[in-house]
Every structure is written in C-alpha cells, then in structure tokens.
Amino acid sequence: MTRLWSTALVTTALASRNILRNPRRTLLTLTAVIVGVASTVALAALARGVAQQLVDDSIYNLTGHLKIQHPDSARDPAVEHTIDAREESVEALQQIPGVHAVLPRIVAPAVIRSERESFPITLFGVDPGLEGRNSVAGKAVSNGENLSDSDDSHLILGSKIVEKLETRIGRRVVVMTQDIENEIADRGFRIEGIFQAEVQSTELLFSFTGLETLRKMLRLKDDQLHEISILVEPEASLPEIQKQVQKLFPKAAVLTWQELQPLVVSMTKIQNGFLIIWFLIVIVSAGFGLVNSLLMSIFERVREIAVMHALGMTRVWIVIETVLQSFLLLVVGGLIGVLGGMAIVRQFSGGIDLSKFARGASIAGIGDRIVPQLIWSDVVLVVGLLIALGTLGSLYPAWLAAQVNPARSLQRL
Amino acid sequence: MSRSIALESVSRLYHQADVLVKAVSDVSLTFEPGEFTTLFGPSGSGKTTLLNLIGGLDVPTSGQVRIGETVMNVLSPSERATFRLNHIGFIFQSYNLIPVLSARENVEFVMQLQGVHSAARRERAMEVLGRVGLAELSDRRPDQMSGGQQQRVAVARAIASEPDIILADEPTANLDSKTAADLLSLMQELNEVRKITFLFSTHDKQVMERARRLVRLRDGKVENDERRS
Numbered sequence: 001m002t003r004l005w006s007t008a009l010v011t012t013a014l015a016s017r018n019i020l021r022n023p024r025r026t027l028l029t030l031t032a033v034i035v036g037v038a039s040t041v042a043l044a045a046l047a048r049g050v051a052q053q054l055v056d057d058s059i060y061n062l063t064g065h066l067k068i069q070h071p072d073s074a075r076d077p078a079v080e081h082t083i084d085a086r087e088e089s090v091e092a093l094q095q096i097p098g099v100h101a102v103l104p105r106i107v108a109p110a111v112i113r114s115e116r117e118s119f120p121i122t123l124f125g126v127d128p129g130l131e132g133r134n135s136v137a138g139k140a141v142s143n144g145e146n147l148s149d150s151d152d153s154h155l156i157l158g159s160k161i162v163e164k165l166e167t168r169i170g171r172r173v174v175v176m177t178q179d180i181e182n183e184i185a186d187r188g189f190r191i192e193g194i195f196q197a198e199v200q201s202t203e204l205l206f207s208f209t210g211l212e213t214l215r216k217m218l219r220l221k222d223d224q225l226h227e228i229s230i231l232v233e234p235e236a237s238l239p240e241i242q243k244q245v246q247k248l249f250p251k252a253a254v255l256t257w258q259e260l261q262p263l264v265v266s267m268t269k270i271q272n273g274f275l276i277i278w279f280l281i282v283i284v285s286a287g288f289g290l291v292n293s294l295l296m297s298i299f300e301r302v303r304e305i306a307v308m309h310a311l312g313m314t315r316v317w318i319v320i321e322t323v324l325q326s327f328l329l330l331v332v333g334g335l336i337g338v339l340g341g342m343a344i345v346r347q348f349s350g351g352i353d354l355s356k357f358a359r360g361a362s363i364a365g366i367g368d369r370i371v372p373q374l375i376w377s378d379v380v381l382v383v384g385l386l387i388a389l390g391t392l393g394s395l396y397p398a399w400l401a402a403q404v405n406p407a408r409s410l411q412r413l
Numbered sequence: 414m415s416r417s418i419a420l421e422s423v424s425r426l427y428h429q430a431d432v433l434v435k436a437v438s439d440v441s442l443t444f445e446p447g448e449f450t451t452l453f454g455p456s457g458s459g460k461t462t463l464l465n466l467i468g469g470l471d472v473p474t475s476g477q478v479r480i481g482e483t484v485m486n487v488l489s490p491s492e493r494a495t496f497r498l499n500h501i502g503f504i505f506q507s508y509n510l511i512p513v514l515s516a517r518e519n520v521e522f523v524m525q526l527q528g529v530h531s532a533a534r535r536e537r538a539m540e541v542l543g544r545v546g547l548a549e550l551s552d553r554r555p556d557q558m559s560g561g562q563q564q565r566v567a568v569a570r571a572i573a574s575e576p577d578i579i580l581a582d583e584p585t586a587n588l589d590s591k592t593a594a595d596l597l598s599l600m601q602e603l604n605e606v607r608k609i610t611f612l613f614s615t616h617d618k619q620v621m622e623r624a625r626r627l628v629r630l631r632d633g634k635v636e637n638d639e640r641r642s
Contacts, residue, residue, distance in 0.1 A: 003528030010525040017513035307509040310470055311570075312498025312526050314491040407471035410505060411461060 011317050014308075015324035018297065029293040030333045033386070036286035037337020040279055040382050042344040045372035046352070047275055051268045052373050057198055058261045061136050062124065062206070064103065064229030065238055066245060067260055071253040073226065074260075079108055079178050079218055083252045085225040093230065096244050098237035101134040103127070103229040106214045110177035112157075112207065114165035121161065121207045123175055125214025128152070134231055137208050141193030144169040152210035154192030158203025162194050169194060175207075179219045187217055275378070283386045286333075287393040294326055294397040305401050306409035315402040322401045326394030327387065334383040341379070345372045416481030416500065416577045418444040418467055418610065423476035425462050425633075436462040437473070438633040444626075446577070447608040449601065451621050454630035460614035463630070464580045467612065468501050469493035480578070498526055502571035506583035508563040510555040516542060516566045517551040523574045541569040544599060561592045568596050572603055578610045585617045597623055 019026050059065060070081035085104060093102045106125035111118055124137055128147040131138030138146075147156060155173065157165075167173060169191050176186040189209060197203050215224075232241050238256060246254045258265045298305070305318060351369040425437040437459045444450055452460045465471040466478050469485045470493075478485040480500065485493060497503075502523070510519045520538040529537070542548045545565035555563050564587060571579050579600070585593035601623055603609050613620050621627060629637040 003526070006525050006528045006531075010522065013518075014511070014513060021513055303509065304511055307505070307511065308522075309490075309494055310468070310497065310503050311523050312494050314494045316491065405471075407462075407465040410470070410509070411465075 007313075007317055008320075011321045012324060015321050016328060018301070018321075019325055019328055022297070022300075025293055025296065026329070029290055029329060030336070032289040033286050033330060033333025033390075034337040034340055036282045037334050037382060037386060038340030038344060040282045041338055041341025041374070041379055042372070043278065044275055044378040044382065045341070045345045045374045046348075046370065047271055048373040048375050048378065049370045051271050053198075053370060054264050054267060055257070058264045059231070059257050060134075061197070061199070061202055062105070062229060063257050063260050064101075064135070065232045065235060065257055066230040066242055066254060067257075068228040068230070068245060068249050068252045068254050069226065071251075073253070074255075077107065077109055079180055079226075080182075082180075082220065082224040082226055083228070083249065084223060085228060085249075086223045089248050090228065092248050093228065093245065096241055098232050098234070098241050099230055100233040101130065101132075101229075101231040103130050103134060103137075103231075104211065104225045105137075105227050105229065106211055106218065106220060106224075107226040108177040108214060108218060110175050110207075112161070112165065113174045113176065114167040114171070116166045117164060119161060119164060119204075121175075122205055123177065123214060124206060124208050125211040126150075126208050127211050135229065136195070136197055136202060136206065139195055139197075142196045144191070144193035146193055147208060147210055150211040151213060152192075153189065153213040154209065155189035156193045156195055156208040157191055158206060159194050159196050160200050160203035161205075161207065162191070164204070167191060177218070179217070180224075181219060185217050185219070276381075279382055279385055280389075283382070283389050286386065287390045290326055290329065290390050291393045291397060294322060294394055295400070297325070298322065298397050298401045301401075302404055302409050305404045306406040309404065310406045310410065318402045318404075319395070319398040322398035323391055323394050326398075327391050330387045330390040334386050338379055338383060342374060345374045348372050416483075416610075417446055418442075418578065418612075419477075419479040420463075420467070421477040421479065423463075423466060423473045423478060425459075425466060425471065426474045435633045437466065439476070440633070440635055441476075442628065442635065442638070444610060444612065446610055447604065448626055449604045449611045449624055450626040450628060451613045451615055451624035452628045452630055453615055453621060454636070457632075458630040459633040460630055461582055462633075464582055464612060464614050467578075468503060468580050469497055498523065500577045502574065502576040502579040504564075504567050504571045504579065504581035504584040506586045508555070508560070508567045508587075510563055510566055510570070512555050515552050515554055516547060516558065516562075516569075519555070519566055520569045520573050523570060527574060529574075537573055538569075541573045542566070545569045545596070560587045561589060564588055565592070565596060568599065572600075572609070575603075575607060576609065578612065580612050582614045583616070584613065585615065585620060590619065593617065593619055 068083055070083055073081045090102060090104060093099060104127065108123045110121055110123045112121045126137045127150045128138055129149065141156060147154060165173065172188045172190050174186055174188050176184065179185040232238055242254055242256060309318060351371040353369055420440050420442045423437055423440045427434040427436055452463060454460055466473055472486045483496060488496060511522060514522065517538045520542060521534045524534045524537065539548055539551060542551050545568055547562060547565055550558060550562060597619060600611055604611050625641050627639045628635060
C-alpha cells in the first residue's frame with residue numbers, strides 16, 4: 001500500500017467522522033443544502049414545464065414543427081401568396097422518415113360579423129380528418145359539433161369570439177374577406193361548434209371551416225394552398241427533414257417553428273438565463289452556510305489540526321481533509337435534495353392548476369395547467385454547480401486550517 | 414538510524430502586544446543519539462519553546478537547529494511535517510489524541526501517514542497498546558477513557574513508529590505516580606533497547622531522577638547542563 005493511498009484513507013476517515021461529530025450542525029448544513037437543491041430542482045422543472053408548454057402551444061396552435069408557405073407570407077399574409085401544392089408533392093411529404101403529420105391549410109384574414117358586432121379574425125380552411133389531435137383546428141369542440149370533412153361549410157369559433165359577437169351555436173354569421181382576384185368575398189356560415197383553447201387569444205383570432213369550402217370562397221385552384229404544417233417525430237430530426245421538404249418545395253419558404261415563433265424562442269432563452277441566475281443564487285446561499293459551518297468546525301478543531309500537523313500530516317492533506325468534509329456534505333445533501341426535488345415534481349405530475357390566475361397566465365401565453373418537466377441536464381447542472389462552487393468555497397476554511405501554527409495552537413489551549 | 418540534535422546559538426523572540434519576549438535566547442546545545450534528557454526550569458523558562466524548535470513546530474528567530482544532517486529551519490512547513498513524520502514522535506502534556514479516532518486508530522495514525530501496510534500497522538498498534546496496558550480498550554474513543562489512559566495511548570502513538578527522537582512535553586503532569594512510573598519505565602526501556610533519543614520538558618521529580626542528563630533553563634537560557642553516569 002503506498003503512502004499516498006494510506007494517507008488518503010485516513011484523511012477520508014477523518015473527514016467523514018468529523019462530519020458526524022456535531023450532528024446538529026451537520027443536520028442544519030445538510031438541511032440548507034437539501035432545501036436549496038430540492039427547491040431549485042422543483043422550480044427548474046416548473047420553469048421547464050412553462051417553457052415546454054409555450055413551445056407545445058406554439059406548435060399546436062397551427063405552427064407545427066415546420067411550415068411550408070409563400071416566401072412573402074410572413075411579411076404580407078395576402079390571399080394571393082399561395083404555394084404550389086400538387087397532390088404528388090403532398091404525398092411525397094408523408095413519405096419522409098420522421099414526418100408524423102402533414103396538414104394542408106388555406107388561410108384568409110377576414111372580418112366576422114354577427115347581428116351585433118364585428119371582429120377581425122383569421123379563417124382557416126382545414127381538413128378535420130388530418131388535423132385530428134395534431135392541432136387546435138382538430139381539437140374536439142367543447143360545445144356543438146366538429147367539422148365533418150373538407151367540404152363542411154359550417155364554422156367553428158372560439159368561445160371568446162362567440163362571447164364578443166354575442167352569438168351562439170346554430171346562429172349565422174357573415175365572414176368577409178378578399179378572394180384571389182382581389183374581389184370582396186363574403187358568405188354566411190352557420191356556427192356548428194365552439195372550441196376552447198389554452199390561450200384566450202387563440203379563441204379570439206382563429207376560426208375554422210372546411211378546406212374546400214374556403215378554397216371555393218377564395219376561388220383558389222385545386223393545387224393552391226397557403227400553408228402546409230408538418231409535425232415531426234422525434235424533433236431532433238427536424239433539420240434533416242427541413243432540407244428534404246425544401247427540395248420538394250424549392251420555391252416555397254420552409255420554416256421551423258423557431259423561425260416562425262422568435263418570441264417563444266427568446267422567452268425560453270430568457271427563462272434559461274433566469275434559471276441559471278436562480279441556480280447560482282441558491283447555490284451561493286447554501287455555499288455560504290456550508291463555509292460558515294466549516295469555519296466553525298475549524299475554529300473548534302484548531303488544537304486537533306495542530307496535533308495532526310505536529311504528527312506529520314502535511315498542509316496539503318489538512319486542506320484535502322477540510323475540502324473533503326465539504327465535498328461529502330455536498331454530495332449527500334445534493335443527492336437527497338435531488339430526490340426531494342423529484343418527489344415534489346412527482347407530486348405535481350398531473351399539472352399545477354393555474355385557473356385562478358388563468359387570465360394573467362393567458363396573457364403571458366401560458367395555459368391554465370402547467371405540468372412540471374424534470375430535465376436531467378438541469379439536475380446535473382444544479383448538483384454540479386453546487387459541488388463545484390461549494391468545494392471551491394470550502395478552500396477558504398481549508399486554507400485557514402492549513403495555516404494553523406502547531407506551536408502556538410498547542411500552547412494556547 | 415539515530416540522529417544527533419544540535420542547537421547553534423538559537424534564539425526565539427515573540428512580540429506580545431508591544432513587548433518583545435525572549436522565549437529562548439542564544440542557546441547552544443547538542444544531544445547525542447540515544448540520550449535520555451530532561452529540560453527543566455520554572456514556567457516561562459523556554460522548555461516547551463525549545464522542544465517546539467527541535468521538533469520543527471516552530472522556527473528560531475536566529476541560529477540553527479540541526480537534526481542529523483538536516484537543518485530544520487531551512488525546511489518548508491510541509492518538509493518539516495514530513496521530517497517529523499519520519500523521525501520525531503511527540504507526547505503532549507494534555508494527550509492531544511484525535512477525538513474521532515479510537516485508541517488503536519490514534520496509535521496507527523502516524524504509521525498510516527507513513528504508509529505502513531494495514532495488517533502490520535494493526536499488529537504493531539495492538540502490540541504497543543498491550544505494552545501500555547490498554548489492549549482491551551483499543552476500540553474506545555478518547556472521550557471514553559480516563560486522563561491516564563489517554564496519556565498511555567499518546568505514549569503508544571509516539572513509540573509505535575519507533576522514531577529516532579521522542580519529544581515529551583510534561584508527559585506525566587496529569588498522571589498518578591504509579592502510571593507515570595510505568596510509562597517512564599517503558600520509555601527508559603525503549604531508550605536503552607532501541608536507542609531512541611528522549612527529550613523531556615518537565616517539573617516532575619520522577620522524570621528528573623531517571624534522566625541521564627539534566628538541562629536547567631531560566632529566562633530562555635541554559636543555566637546548568639548536568640550529565641549523570
């Protein structure tokens with residue numbers, strides 16, 4: 001057995017036993033670490049849940065993972081900005097590995113008018129069979145009936161716009177827009193169903209009718225569409241799929257949800273930044289507690305440290321012994337904290353009901369139920385930062401321990 | 414290998430508030446390998462300071478401390494610690510056992526730092542604990558032992574690794590006369606058989622009676638240096 005290994009063993013034994021020497025202080029320090037880690041893990045999961053919901057809502061609210069549209073549509077969503085979507089091209093999309101759903105749509109900015117009110121809306125012509133569970137357009141209505149097929153000439157409205165229009169199911173409303181020839185196109189629709197969305201603005205702005213009904217109203221040709229929304233699985237395959245889709249639609253813009261929803265991307269980036277700041281605040285706070293505890297321990301052990309030094313333990317090993325105490329506390333506290341955080345997340349795995357604050361949450365683009373999402377990279381980051389910064393912080397008390405003058409300390413006490 | 418100890422014009426000055434204290438003043442002494450020496454004198458005469466300087470726990474303000482060929486005061490604190498580990502044993506007045514280690518582990522501590530194999534270490538620790546009459550209490554921690562028992566463990570710790578020199582600061586101060594006599598006999602035996610150099614700082618007549626050399630200190634200076642046959 002080498003001297004190094006033997007010294008490491010006795011140093012580890014000293015560190016672990018010194019941790020247990022003052023159980024009350026160790027418990028208090030551990031509690032600070034555990035609470036800090038558990039709350040950070042739980043809050044990180046909550047923040048990730050909010051972020052994921054923002055992204056999911058953004059994709060679910062008709063954006064999709066990828067969208068094929070006219071290159072000028074983003075700047076000017078005019079009716080004439082269509083894409084050439086021949087049947088074989090649409091079918092080819094479905095053959096691309098990783099493509100989960102292909103959702104062709106016709107979109108028209110319009111005005112909806114009831115007997116009492118009129119409001120601007122975006123009217124989507126959709127194929128309800130394809131939309132299914134893939135978007136808000138296929139979501140089961142909360143009241144009335146869903147669209148039956150692409151030729152369905154009824155209208156599905158959000159509950160908020162119905163409330164504003166002071167109308168109801170079965171009543172007729174008039175939708176006015178502009179056709180491909182720049183002529184006014186209007187027609188009456190009977191309200192067949194009312195949907196509810198996570199975010200109120202969706203209920204206000206989006207209305208749906210059959211794809212072919214809107215095609216006729218806008219006088220579009222059979223191969224003309226305004227957009228094709230694509231869902232992919234898994235999302236990691238998105239860049240490759242984007243390239244293949246672009247080959248099939250060389251003249252169209254093929255945009256990812258990140259390009260279409262820069263605000264959502266910015267919000268998640270800002271949230272990531274805040275999360276890191278939060279991690280640091282909690283970890284530094286717990287670290288101060290730990291350093292304080294170690295300092296107390298060292299002041300109590302001055303004589304003992306002096307004896308160890310007198311008997312031949314070098315300063316390096318005295319530093320290692322002190323740092324090891326901190327490291328062991330951090331590892332144990334960190335692991336229990338992670339388990340605590342996981343338990344909290346598990347407790348709310350069904351989602352946290354924000355319905356009481358739904359209006360405020362809705363303004364922020366968040367639905368009324370948040371499902372926390374535990375991301376292992378966050379857990380690793382929290383525990384890694386905790387151990388790294390805590391160990392670094394313990395270098396100060398360790399340095400103090402190494403400076404103990406054996407002659408003076410043994411005489412003084 | 415036994416080593417001689419040479420103090421050459423050694424002084425150690427302290428600043429206490431604004432007062433300059435001469436703890437040791439221009440002391441020159443030589444201790445040959447295998448000596449059994451007692452440093453004695455009134456409190457504040459510099460006995461402990463002199464032991465600290467010899468043990469490398471402190472460095473002289475001026476002069477030189479040499480052990481064998483090694484000049485202690487030019488070594489770094491870590492080099493001095495390593496030198497102590499390999500060549501010097503300490504016995505302190507107030508035992509100074511490591512509270513989180515058992516009696517056996519305290520005795521093994523120095524050997525463990527030296528890298529002695531665990532089986533050999535354990536065997537040696539039990540052997541020396543047996544010699545101080547504490548084999549039965551080897552698993553007890555210091556707070557579960559009396560003062561006398563702790564001091565016996567401290568002696569066992571100092572002798573277990575068989576250093577060249579053992580520095581003992583008031584080793585019998587807290588012991589009853591019977592325990593003190595037993596421990597002194599053990600140390601005397603080690604001195605005679607193993608040729609370990611013993612340097613005591615003490616007021617205890619028992620220790621002085623057994624010493625073959627008596628160095629009397631006063632105000633940090635050597636007042637008398639008497640050798641006995």
